[in-house]
């Protein structure tokens with residue numbers, strides 16, 4: 259008799275959002291402005307202003323008003339059967355400017371209430387400490403992570419939230435998609451690149467500061483919450499060579515290393531040898547302080563969380579572009595695409611899980627995977643989002659396969675279980691949710707929540723711990 263296909267007993271099922279894409283209430287209860295609050299039209303296609311112009315529309319200012327409506331939303335997550343919910347703590351809610359000595363109590367209270375609500379429904383919070391939302395004051399006055407002083411500010415932020423939530427939050431992540439420092443350094447690290455021609459010196463220097471801050475965060479987290487897990491978070495779409503031409507294969511591998519460089523340092527605890535050549539060729543010299551390298555070695559991340567949306571292909575000599583979904587090269591003729599041109603590749607997810615297991619052999623969490631689509635509401639209020647359900651199921655089957663391959667995948671969080679503002683484009687039209695939110699790209703709408711068909715599909719999957727994926 260063949261054994262029943264089912265996910266591991268303690269597998270965590272859920273969804274993920276980021277504070278700036280959902281909460282709104284951008285200046286409520288003492289919150290300061292973040293880099294995201296100054297951005298119109300998203301971090302890829304939009305603009306970040308120096309001053310907020312009250313006549314212009316900033317999507318994060320209200321977002322889906324999760325700040326005030328989270329109880330209703332958490333109730334729906336619970337109905338779906340979630341055991342995991344990843345969100346971020348908006349840094350500027352706790353330290354409005356970022357460099358204060360004392361935190362903002364009202365901001366801390368909000369997350370206390372949110373975590374209580376989640377825990378009361380059996381949902382584990384997983385917290386990203388910094389998700390594309392640095393206080394704008396740290397960007398403007400200090401230059402973001404290019405300034406070593408940020409380590410002190412970030413460590414203070416970490417210490418405050420670890421102490422406050424030590425009994426409530428056991429899963430932590432330091433920086434969202436830290437490897438996006440190369441392509442979106444302003445959102446990822448608060449860095450406005452000064453020399454666009456030769457940005458690598460600034461990127462690697464800022465990354466070094468983030469590595470040191472990451473190790474301080476790991477140290478503090480384990481001291482304050484010994485029974486917690488703290489991980490690294492990367493964007494890891496797959497990039498295939500466009501052909502079997504060795505040049506294509508080698509250069510693709512070189513780009514892959516540029517991404518895995520971040521987890522190499524944060525998990526293995528040291529700068530990999532391949533980086534020496536990059537530093538030499540681009541005359542990069544990293545300013546380090548005594549003890550930095552020892553710190554990186556002593557306090558490493560225990561697990562690797564990643565986002566996975568798509569795959570692409572690369573031909574030697576072609577520039578590499580990126581969007582929030584990952585690397586964007588030449589389209590793969592074997593794969594379909596979403597309306598935003600993101601190629602759908604479930605097997606790619608199995609490939610990444612295996613690659614990461616071979617390289618690091620640490621627990622993995624898929625903390626972002628999702629399908630942005632245009633949804634239409636029928637007259638009776640129903641929303642038939644079959645493509646989203648198919649995407650979900652096909653990717654989950656490959657996660658199951660990866661686990662069978664021997665990968666220690668501990669959990670899955672769908673990106674945007676409720677419609678939120680798109681990070682890349684600032685749109686509401688690009689919907690990921692199992693729950694629809696009545697709001698359009700210009701900010702009109704009642705914010706009413708409506709369950710889509712995929713809501714019930716995910717509910718069935720979770721209820722059966724994945725078994726329903728394989729039943730006829």
Ligand code: BG6
Nearest residue numbers: 276565582583630680681682683
């Ligand atoms: C990831 C980010 O890059 O992709 C999220 O961590 C983002 O913040 C997600 O929302 C999907 O991208 P987009 O541009 O469709 O919102």
